[in-house]
Structure formats: C-alpha cells, structure tokens
Amino acid sequence: MQGRTKAELAGISLLGNQAIDYKFGYDPAVLESFANKHPGNDYFVKFNCPEFTSLCPMTGQPDFATIYISYVPDKLLVESKSLKLYLFSFRNHGDFHEDCVNKIMKDLVELLDPKYIEVWGKFTPRGGISIDPYCNYGKEGTKWQAAAEKRLMYHDMYPEIINNR
Template identity: 60%
Template sequence: MKTKTPLKSLGNQTSYAFSYDFNLLETFENVHQGRDYFVEFHCPEFTTLCPITGQPDFATIRINYIPQAKMVESKSLKLYLFSFRNEGEFHENCVNRILEDLIKLLEPKYLEVLGNFTPRGGISINPYANYGIPNTKYEEMANFRLLHFNLAK
C-alpha cells in the first residue's frame, strides 16, 4: 500500500536540475523533538565546477545535524546537491552555501558540513563549516568542534 505524502520528489520519477536550486529541498516533521540526536548524510558523489577553469571538482560531502522541528528529506537533498553540478564555485563557497541553505531550511539546533574534495594539482581542500543556535549549548558545541577540527590528523 502506497502512503500519501506532501513531498514532491519522494516516490516520483527523478528529474535532475542542472543549475543550483535551493527550492529542491524538502522537509518533514521531526517526531522525536524531545530528544537530541545526530542525523548524518554521507554524499560521496558531489561534483561542481572550478569557477576559473571550468574543470570538474569531485568531493564527498558530509552533513551532520541535530534537528529541531524539521528534517530534510534525503531524496530532495540528493537532488539539491546534484544541482551544484554545473555551478562554478570554489570549494569553500560550496560548503558554506550548503550550510547556509540548510540552516535556512531546517532551523536546526546544530549543523556541520565538511567537503572532502579530491586533489587537484597535488592539493586537496577540505573546508568545514558549522552552526549552533546562538546563546545555547549548541553554539558552545559548534565553537568547540570548530576549534578542535581535525586535530587528530
């Protein structure tokens, strides 16, 4: 039996956007709002274009968040990330734009985005950005995680 849902992309034929589109993102209600927990997305097939050369850049994008009232629907996230495919963006801009878009969409308690880009010219770039609700333990968590980012490497 098929369940009816207000989500547009889930359960329908996949149609890919070939330019950046925030409006592809969809949400559903977090039914566990009384509990803090992490949701992690591991997106190993992210691509974008170098804004100078037009050459493709490949990355694994990791998104972790502690939801509040809304959750991001995974197929819509996949389609949204795919929409970067023909965008000319520096790695750091991609990660920060994803972070800002998901903050706007979800209003999460905590959110972090890491881009592990494959090397070009012998150098890999791995930008990290995070957010926690201001004046809460989540902001303290964001500050701590940022200050201690990749210290083990």
C-alpha cells in the same frame, strides 16, 4: 506494518516519485523537509554524500568531493531525495571549494532552522594538493551555540592520511 501514518508522510513529494526534473543549475528551492517525531531528545543525523561534483569557477574543469553533513534537528528533518537533487544542482555550477561548503550549510540552516549543523567537504586533488573545508553553526540561544565553538576548536585533530592514490 508502518512506522509512519499516511498523514505523516503527506508532505513528501519526491521520494517514491521517479519522474523527477534534475536541475542543472544551482537551485536551493528543491530542498524539502518533514516533521521530526522525536522532539523530546536531541539527536544527530548524518548524510554521507560521496557523489558530489561541481565546476571550477576559473577554468571550468570538474571538481569532485565527498560531502559529510551532520545536524541536530529541531522541528524539521531534510528529506534525503530532495537533498540529492539539491547537491545535483551544483553539477554544472562553478564555485570555489570553500564557497560550496559554506553555501550548503547556509541553505540547510534556512530550510531546517536546526539546533546544530556542520558540513565537511573532502575534494580530490588538483596539481597534487587537495582542499577540505569544514564549517559549522549552532543556534543562538541554545546550548548548541557553545557546542559549535567547541566542535570547531577541536576539529580534525587527526587528519586522515592522504597519498593522492
């Protein structure tokens, strides 16, 4: 009663393996992928990651964010447990909000060579102001290159209401 055969699950090392080494330093090498079984139709996969935390590169104080990652796969899907470990590796790492979000996108482009990807970070406030960077990418030579431009151009025209509570 399984939708995937054992062979189709073979490349996945982390899911179902509880004895995992959590990396306390930024480490894109923990990311794993597996085969997309639906190459005939473009589709979206979104990850909601409300448990992201990193450090401020100037003061060392902790930062908190929800990271939203959406992508259109080509041949590969990212394995969610490895994504969790990857995001965990920012835990004791210092970087600006704008840099974190761009770095996550570039590491996933490197891993997956997706048709399209976007990353949106919504950070908690410091000194009464919160920062929400958003970046995206469309693969050259596909229709997703133009799509990325369009999605950026119409990004966040209805900002969520924020009151810091």
